[in-house]
Amino acid sequence: MLKDSILLKVENLVTSFSTENGRIRAVDDISFELREKQILGIVGESGCGKSVTALSILRLLPKPSGIIESGKIFFKHTDILRLPPEKMHSIRGNRISMIFQEPMTALNPVHTIGKQLEEIFHLHFPNMPKKQIRDESVELLQKVGIPDPESRMNEYPHQISGGMRQRVLIAIALAAKPDILIADEPTTALDVTIQSQILDLMIQLQKETGMAIIFITHALGVIAEICDDVVVMYAGKVAETAPVKQLFKEPKHPYTKGLLASIPRLESPRKKKLSIIKGMVPSLYELPQGCRFQNRCPDAMEICSTRPPSLKRVADDHFVSCYLY
Numbered sequence: 403m404l405k406d407s408i409l410l411k412v413e414n415l416v417t418s419f420s421t422e423n424g425r426i427r428a429v430d431d432i433s434f435e436l437r438e439k440q441i442l443g444i445v446g447e448s449g450c451g452k453s454v455t456a457l458s459i460l461r462l463l464p465k466p467s468g469i470i471e472s473g474k475i476f477f478k479h480t481d482i483l484r485l486p487p488e489k490m491h492s493i494r495g496n497r498i499s500m501i502f503q504e505p506m507t508a509l510n511p512v513h514t515i516g517k518q519l520e521e522i523f524h525l526h527f528p529n530m531p532k533k534q535i536r537d538e539s540v541e542l543l544q545k546v547g548i549p550d551p552e553s554r555m556n557e558y559p560h561q562i563s564g565g566m567r568q569r570v571l572i573a574i575a576l577a578a579k580p581d582i583l584i585a586d587e588p589t590t591a592l593d594v595t596i597q598s599q600i601l602d603l604m605i606q607l608q609k610e611t612g613m614a615i616i617f618i619t620h621a622l623g624v625i626a627e628i629c630d631d632v633v634v635m636y637a638g639k640v641a642e643t644a645p646v647k648q649l650f651k652e653p654k655h656p657y658t659k660g661l662l663a664s665i666p667r668l669e670s671p672r673k674k675k676l677s678i679i680k681g682m683v684p685s686l687y688e689l690p691q692g693c694r695f696q697n698r699c700p701d702a703m704e705i706c707s708t709r710p711p712s713l714k715r716v717a718d719d720h721f722v723s724c725y726l727y
């Protein structure tokens with residue numbers, strides 16, 4: 403039974419793809435929880451399995467190559483991996499919404515902003531009168547900080563800036579008043595000022611709506627700005643998970659320490675070189691026995707090459723998969 407405050411629980415999820423060169427496990431036995439009203443960050447380098455985790459939760463993996471091999475994903479008290487497709491369909495979009503990684507491809511270039519938003523309202527609330535759909539669409543655009551929303555309704559995606567397009571996508575994701583919003587790198591394509599405006603908007607919307615957010619990014623700096631808790635992923639596994647403050651104060655996993663050392667800080671002297679983690683992420687086709695970080699780890703020991711370390715509790719809500727602990 404789940405604790406009442408837990409909205410989503412991912413348990414031992416394994417997701418794999420069949421490829422020309424064999425089957426690879428993009429996500430390999432990961433577990434984490436999302437509580438009500440929480441903003442949970444998932445962070446890690448490109449290819450570590452962040453988007454695949456999100457797509458697994460929504461059961462939107464590319465078919466037929468991507469499959470969930472094992473694990474459970476509880477939404478409230480239901481294991482959504484066991485739901486028939488039509489039930490899953492109503493959870494997706496309605497209860498769990500997602501903002502996808504590529505904002506350009508997510509909007510339809512031949513329809514106005516208004517039409518796309520109204521369609522979503524119509525889909526989720528088929529009995530809502532047209533006038534009300536129009537009003538709610540305008541109100542939602544206003545809420546996500548789009549100036550002069552009435553006239554924006556009649557514009558096409560290419561007529562507005564990248565930052566505004568991202569706001570429209572957030573509006574579309576919010577139309578159904580979801581319990582969970584999954585935002586996959588929603589700010590990566592934007593310049594820094596716009597990025598921080600969008601982050602502020604997400605925090606504000608979380609407070610107003612009470613929804614929980616899973617925020618996916620490769621930047622720990624972004625995590626520090628908006629998240630309550632964080633899951634650090636490495637090569638398809640969870641390396642460490644903790645409340646954000648705790649992770650920044652007492653990082654445990656050598657990979658997390660390396661990531662933290664590579665965040666530029668205002669106070670650090672200009673000349674001091676940012677440390678970057680040496681070496682390469684192992685290919686999913688040639689994973690080492692044991693810990694996947696061993697070839698880059700400054701603290702690697704003999705045991706690290708025997709079998710993968712499991713996730714161990716080192717403090718309240720702080721878990722790390724490393725033989726040092």
Ligand SMILES: Nc1ncnc2c1ncn2[C@@H]1O[C@H](COP(=O)(O)OP(=O)(O)OP(=O)(O)O)[C@@H](O)[C@H]1O
Pocket residue numbers: 419420421428446447448449450451452453454455464467468503620686
């Ligand atoms: N459709 C697919 N077919 C085969 N392999 C895939 C497919 N989609 C993803 N992968 C592989 O799964 C792994 C995880 O990919 P994923 O997209 O989750 O990474 P990510 O952490 O989101 O990276 P990024 O930060 O670049 O978005 C990668 O090695 C990727 O090549």
Ligand SMILES: [Mg+2]
Pocket residue numbers: 452453454503586
């Ligand atoms: Mg991704």
